[in-house]
Amino acid sequence: xxxxxxxxxxxxxxxxxxxxxxxxxxxxxxxxxxxxxxxxxxxxxxxxxxxxxxxxxxxxxxxxxxxxxxxxxxxxxxxxxxxxxxxxxxxxxxxxxxxxxxxxxxxxxxxxxxxxxxxxxxxxxxxxxxxxxxxxxxxxxxxxxxxxxxxxxxxxxxxxxxxxxxxxxxxxxxxxxxxxxxxxxxxxxxxxxxxxxxxxxxxxxxxxxxxxxxxxxxxxxxxxxxxxxxxxxxxxxxxxxxxxxxxxxxxxxxxxxxxxxxxxxxxxxxxxxxxxxxxxxxxxxxxxxxxxxxxxxxxxxxxxxxxxxxxxxxxxx
Numbered sequence: 001x002x003x004x005x006x007x008x009x010x011x012x013x014x015x016x017x018x019x020x021x022x023x024x025x026x027x028x029x030x031x032x033x034x035x036x037x038x039x040x041x042x043x044x045x046x047x048x049x050x051x052x053x054x055x056x057x058x059x060x061x062x063x064x065x066x067x068x069x070x071x072x073x074x075x076x077x078x079x080x081x082x083x084x085x086x087x088x089x090x091x092x093x094x095x096x097x098x099x100x101x102x103x104x105x106x107x108x109x110x111x112x113x114x115x116x117x118x119x120x121x122x123x124x125x126x127x128x129x130x131x132x133x134x135x136x137x138x139x140x141x142x143x144x145x146x147x148x149x150x151x152x153x154x155x156x157x158x159x160x161x162x163x164x165x166x167x168x169x170x171x172x173x174x175x176x177x178x179x180x181x182x183x184x185x186x187x188x189x190x191x192x193x194x195x196x197x198x199x200x201x202x203x204x205x206x207x208x209x210x211x212x213x214x215x216x217x218x219x220x221x222x223x224x225x226x227x228x229x230x231x232x233x234x235x236x237x238x239x240x241x242x243x244x245x246x247x248x249x250x251x252x253x254x255x256x257x258x259x260x261x262x263x264x265x266x267x268x269x270x271x272x273x274x275x276x277x278x279x280x281x282x283x284x285x286x287x288x289x290x291x292x293x294x295x296x297x298x299x300x301x302x303x304x305x306x307x308x309x310x311x312x313x314x315x316x317x
Contacts, residue, residue, distance in 0.1 A: 004156070049130060151228060225299060274299050
């Protein structure tokens with residue numbers, strides 16, 4: 001883990017539409033920009049890997065959400081034959097499609113789980129240093145508790161990802177490709193049917209393939225989305241902006257996404273290898289993602305944080 005110093009910063013992001021490398025999304029849920037203070041903490045320098053998660057499962061016998069058969073209570077309208085263990089998998093269509101229906105590239109695949117990220121015919125052999133995926137929120141929490149850690153708040157995650165820099169679009173600056181160099185594992189080519197792999201990777205990449213930010217954190221943009229502890233509300237920043245400085249915000253008490261009002265979602269941050277200016281530009285450091293808290297997919301993982309003890313803090317004062 002690396003030490004994150006804590007401090008005060010401006011959380012959120014401006015409307016990037018019309019800006020160079022800004023994409024087409026206005027990111028309304030990332031505003032108003034507001035002042036936040038976070039205490040010092042430690043953060044995993046990388047996303048939790050397959051190898052690390054395997055040690056947790058071997059020690060505890062933990063079974064992830066994707067490995068369990070969904071219940072009729074949770075999905076009362078689903079036919080019995082559809083209640084099978086599995087998870088959501090990105091499957092590029094064979095041809096160009098319109099981008100108004102994500103079901104054209106996302107499918108529920110029986111047998112997809114963290115050991116078999118894209119289905120029963122896939123595996124993670126030789127991929128101990130790849131981020132673990134197909135992890136639901138509670139699966140991430142279970143690992144964090146076992147490791148003596150926790151998931152970051154959304155404010156902690158953004159403070160750490162910014163690396164001490166203020167107001168920049170990306171963790172490395174304001175240009176997507178400084179000096180024509182790709183800085184993160186994102187999607188190039190034609191979304192969603194053709195990933196050109198111009199950044200060196202088609203799909204998920206091993207950890208530490210791109211430069212760390214100023215705090216020594218790797219892959220805070222792209223590769224895989226990362227779970228945060230906060231419930232997602234699109235209007236949450238409006239409440240925070242009413243205070244001059246909010247100290248250590250823990251997120252709202254309820255979830256609300258106007259696009260899916262009845263679905264409980266947790267915040268995800270950082271974007272993934274599927275983010276692109278053609279569809280999703282949420283690899284920008286101040287932007288927000290979200291996901292149904294009991295769902296997993298093959299582009300969502302996590303990293304953990306740990307509090308700096310009061311004893312340590314007092315010793316340095």
